[in-house]
Amino acid sequence: MRKALLSLALLSTLLTAQTLAQKTGGERALRAKARTLAQQFIIVDTHVDVPYRMRMKWEDISGRTADGNFDYVRAKEGGLNAPFMSIYIPAEYEKRGGAKALADTLIDMVERFERTWPETFAIARSPADVTRQFKKGLISLCMGMENGSPIERDLKNVQHFYDRGIRYITLTHALDNHISDSSYDTTRVSRGLSFFGRSVVAEMNRVGIMVDVSHVSDAAFYEVMNVSKAPVIASHSSCRSFTPGFERNMSDDMIKLLAARGGAIMINFGSSFLTAEYRNREDEGQKEVMAYLKARNLNFSDPEAQAYIEQYRKDHPITMADVSDVANHIDHVVKLVGIDHVGLGSDFDGVGDSLPTGLKDVSHYPNLIFELLKRGYSESDIRKVCGDNLLRVWSTIEQRARELRSQSAHE
Numbered sequence: 001m002r003k004a005l006l007s008l009a010l011l012s013t014l015l016t017a018q019t020l021a022q023k024t025g026g027e028r029a030l031r032a033k034a035r036t037l038a039q040q041f042i043i044v045d046t047h048v049d050v051p052y053r054m055r056m057k058w059e060d061i062s063g064r065t066a067d068g069n070f071d072y073v074r075a076k077e078g079g080l081n082a083p084f085m086s087i088y089i090p091a092e093y094e095k096r097g098g099a100k101a102l103a104d105t106l107i108d109m110v111e112r113f114e115r116t117w118p119e120t121f122a123i124a125r126s127p128a129d130v131t132r133q134f135k136k137g138l139i140s141l142c143m144g145m146e147n148g149s150p151i152e153r154d155l156k157n158v159q160h161f162y163d164r165g166i167r168y169i170t171l172t173h174a175l176d177n178h179i180s181d182s183s184y185d186t187t188r189v190s191r192g193l194s195f196f197g198r199s200v201v202a203e204m205n206r207v208g209i210m211v212d213v214s215h216v217s218d219a220a221f222y223e224v225m226n227v228s229k230a231p232v233i234a235s236h237s238s239c240r241s242f243t244p245g246f247e248r249n250m251s252d253d254m255i256k257l258l259a260a261r262g263g264a265i266m267i268n269f270g271s272s273f274l275t276a277e278y279r280n281r282e283d284e285g286q287k288e289v290m291a292y293l294k295a296r297n298l299n300f301s302d303p304e305a306q307a308y309i310e311q312y313r314k315d316h317p318i319t320m321a322d323v324s325d326v327a328n329h330i331d332h333v334v335k336l337v338g339i340d341h342v343g344l345g346s347d348f349d350g351v352g353d354s355l356p357t358g359l360k361d362v363s364h365y366p367n368l369i370f371e372l373l374k375r376g377y378s379e380s381d382i383r384k385v386c387g388d389n390l391l392r393v394w395s396t397i398e399q400r401a402r403e404l405r406s407q408s409a410h411e
Ligand SMILES: [Zn+2]
Pocket: 146, 215, 236
C-alpha cells in the first residue's frame, strides 16, 4: 500500500513535470511562430520619433545603436518594415514662428537617411512603395507630420508637404494651433476646428494626406468626422476606457465612429497611455516635482532640478505597463468594432523610458504577436493588426483623393 502511494506520488510529480514541459514547449513553439510571422507580414508602425532624436544626436542607425528604440538591425530583428518617421514640430513653434522651416529641415534629414544608407532605407510615398520595398528587403521610411503648425495659414502648404512626402498630418500637438484645439490645452480657442482648419481637412482629402486625430480635442475630433470626405486615422492613441478622463486617448464612442467611417486607431505603447495606475502615479509624481521646483524657484533644466528629479524617480519607481496591456487595448478595439480598424503606433523614441516590459524597442514586435497568438488571434487577423489595416486605409484615402480631384475637374 505504502509502495503504491509512493509510486502514485511519483507519477503525479512526473505528470506535472510533463505538463509543464508541454506548456513551455508549446510556448516556445508559439514564440518561434510569432518570430516567423513578424518576418512574413508587413509591419507598419505609424509613429516613430527618429528624426527628432537624430536632430539631438546624429547616429549611424544603419547599424545597432546603443541609444534609442530604433535602428536598422533591431528593426530587422523585430520584422518592422514601414515606420512612419515623425516630423515633429513642438507646439511652441506656432507662436515663435519657423514651423515650416523646421518641418522642411526634418524632411531633409529623412532624405539624408535614404541617401546615406541606400542599402537599408528607402522613403515610401504610397502603400505600393511599401509593398515593393518590402520585397526588396528595404525598410520603408514613410513620413507623417506631427502638428499642423507648418501649414502657416497657407493652404498651398498642404500640397507642398504632400510633394515632400508627408502622408499624414496630426492636426495639432500639445497646444491649440491655427487649425485645431488640442486635448492637452485648456484654452480651446476654436471649440474644435478653426474655420481655416476645416479647409485644411478638405485640402488634405483632396491631395491625399491622411488626417490624423491623435492629440486633438474631442470637439475637434467630431468636427473632423463631419468635415472629412475620407477615412481618418489616429496615428498614436490608445483606448480611453483604460485611462478614464485622459482626453488624449479615444473614447469608445469615438473609436466606433472612426471605424464606421473606415478609419483606424493605431495603439500607442507608452505606459501612461495604457494603464490608469501608471498615469495616476505619474501625475502624482509630476505634481510633487513641480511643487518642489516652484518652492525653490528652479527651472526644469537647472542641474539642481535635474538631480532632484533623478533622485525622485529612483525613490518612487512606477510599475511599467506590459506587452499584454497593449494586447488588451487591441482586444478592446476588436470587441468594439472588429479586427479591421486597429494597428500599431508605438511612439518609439518619443515616450522616453515609459515603454512597457516586453516592448522596449523595434526588435520586440514578435512579443506582441506572441500575445495575440496566445489569445487565439488567427494569422490573417494578426496580419491586419501588424500593417494591412493601415495600408488598406491609406489606399482608400489615395483613391478618395483621386475621386475628389476628378469630381472638381468636372465641376
Ligand atoms: Zn505625439
